[in-house]
Amino acid sequence: MRDQHPAPDSSARRLSTKETAQLLGVKPETVYAYVSRGQLSSRREPGGRASTFDAAEVAALARRNRRESAGGSGSGGGDLSVRTRITLIDGDRYFYRGVDATELATHHSYEEVAEWLWTGRMQRGVAFAAPKATVAAARRAVDALPEHTTPTDRLRVATIAAAAEDPLRFDLSEEAVLGTARVLIPTLVAALAPQHRRGPDDGPLAHRLWRRLTGVDPTDAGLRVLDTALALLVDHDLAASTLAVRVAASARAHAYAAVSAGLGALEGPLHGASSGLAHRLLVDVLDQGTAVPVIADELRAGRRIPGLGHRLYQGEDPRARVLFDLLEGIPRAQPALLAARDIVATTARHAPLHANVDLALAVFTASCGMPATAGETIFAVARTAGWIAHTLEEYGERPLRMRPSGHYVGPRPPQPLPE
Known part of the structure; x- marks a missing residue:
């Protein structure tokens, strides 16, 4: 300098x-x-x-x-505003460090996009690997969980185990945090139970993740959809989980703890779990052969139709558009694609909403023999890279700045001592 x-x-x-x-x-x-x-x-x-x-x-x-x-503290009742150089959403497009995110995702691997988000440099052919001791610690912790635990539960426990295995986790320098990221992400994937008896435990992350999501044999087209989905979901401005990560980083929590905060917020049905709701809706439509009775039941129950609309996009979610285009090239995805179009057309009679990335993920997971929770797993693994980028950015800001003032509306003091 x-x-x-x-x-x-x-x-x-x-x-x-x-x-x-x-x-x-x-x-x-x-x-x-x-x-x-x-x-x-x-x-x-x-x-x-x-x-x-x-x-x-x-x-x-x-x-x-x-x-x-x-x-931007929110004490005046306005929305929290955070300066960031990571992601810009403008109209119906979004950009990673100024570059169209959909172009990055269709031309580069998830790992390459993650490195771009972290460093602003494109590194061709980059691969993430985790030490055997870290993976073993994460697997032991995850294997001890009850069978009914969610994928996000498992990823959160794997994150904590990886942190416990790293005595230098409190080093918040950029080099150390990037080292943590390159180890943590493959550890999260390796900690999940394999669903396919064959498959690599090295190489591209999408290949490793595939065999932990389904017992169906992978195809080149299917692996490309998964890798592209991971890259598309790396970051999306200040989503609820990302804000939770920045609050933790503002308090100078180490990177594992910041990611844990993101995983905690992700598990809500209005965030990471939305893809699972869309998956179940899509399967119901496939079983019924038409969307009309399924949508009618959802509306009668007063429920929001999952997989449709996005508060940040007036038109089509650009992430969904890219995934739908790729899914057109997978023959076994055709029934699910038709069902998704039926959902959009049927709902348009009530509210003209475009498909969002959750519905596109549902088409992918349902047509590839994956469970309803697979979309949430893909989302969490992908977004970990974005959370690391925001963690690093927040470490460069004044500590504890994420401290809005509460607007007290309770009884005015002094009140008598309770009997």
Whole structure:
């Protein structure tokens, strides 16, 4: 990094990197990130190697950070706003670090897209691998769970076991966190019980995940859909689970703990479990041969039709569009595709909604012999990479900034002591 050299001012007090970091409430590495972004200027004193910083400029940056944090804290009743360089959703398209996410997902593997999200560099042919000891610890922990536990339960327990196996998990430097990510993601996949007796435990992550989702033999077309789905689902701005991750990272929880927070939020029926609801709906339509009675039952019960609509897109969910196009090339997916179109057309009589990625995942999982929970597993494994990206970004911000003020509406004090 090249220091900027403003004109010397002998009257201005200069701060060391340590003093600057303390005043801003960040790590020393973040101070230099501010310099690289042009938010701070630095200078090396004659005869010295360390950089120094103008006290007034540092104070102004600290005030600006506090104002921005307060403005997005939610204390005034507005929505929480978080600066991010990771994902932009604009119209009916979304972008990873400025590059169209659907283009990235269709031209690069999940691992390559993850690395792009983390580092802003494209690394062709990158593969993730986990130490045998970490995988063994995760498998032992997952194998001890009751049979009825959900995939997200298993992934959360595997994450905790992997953390316990890593005594250096409290190192929050970028290099250490990226090392954690490259180990944790394959560990999560390896900790799941195989459903297929044959298959690799190395190579592309999608190939390893396939045999843990279904006993059906993989095809090149099926593996491509799975790999593309993983890449499409890596991140999607500040979804509920991602916000939970950033809150944990703001408190300087280590990366495993931040991912655990995301997995906890993911399990809700309005988030990660939505694909399972869409899967069951699709299977019901396939069994009935038509969507009309199935949709009628859902509407009669007052339930929202899963797999349709998305609050961030007025038109079609771009993730669904990509997956549907790929599924057209899989002959055994044709009945499920027809059923999905029937669901959209039937529901359009009541509310004209487009298919979202949950319905596209349901077509994939239902046509490949996967259980209803497979979509949630795919979602969780994929999104772990995005959570790591947000964790790293949050580590570069002022700690504990995710602290909105409560609006108390209870009895006004002082109240008498309860009898």
